[in-house]
Amino acid sequence: MGRLVRVCSAEELRERERVVVDVDNESVLVLFVGGRVYALSNICTHEYAEMVNGLVVDDTITCPVHLSRFRLDDGEVLYPPAEKPLKTYKVVEKGGEVFIEL
Numbered sequence: 001m002g003r004l005v006r007v008c009s010a011e012e013l014r015e016r017e018r019v020v021v022d023v024d025n026e027s028v029l030v031l032f033v034g035g036r037v038y039a040l041s042n043i044c045t046h047e048y049a050e051m052v053n054g055l056v057v058d059d060t061i062t063c064p065v066h067l068s069r070f071r072l073d074d075g076e077v078l079y080p081p082a083e084k085p086l087k088t089y090k091v092v093e094k095g096g097e098v099f100i101e102l
């Protein structure tokens with residue numbers, strides 16, 4: 001198992017639905033969607049855009065700038081112009097807290 005980094009409490013994530021944390025100089029977006037928790041890079045792989053401002057529909061997120069669409073599960077590109085997937089992180093919930101694993 002890798003290093004666990006605390007994001008917030010599980011209750012806070014369920015209320016806010018989107019939480020951004022900076023970990024090792026990377027901005028990570030943690031989302032509570034449809035009863036599941038996802039963690040991905042907060043920065044689009046196309047140009048500079050913060051995915052926290054993107055549109056979430058089902059299990060996808062769309063970049064707010066040029067509308068690339070990514071799958072929340074594995075960060076895969078579903079719609080261009082982005083070509084590279086978003087980095088994803090494993091999420092661990094324990095003791096009422098949410099962590100990402102590095």
Ligand code: FES
Pocket residue numbers: 044045046047048049063064065066067068080081082
């Ligand atoms: S910055 Fe996200 S698609 Fe261009």
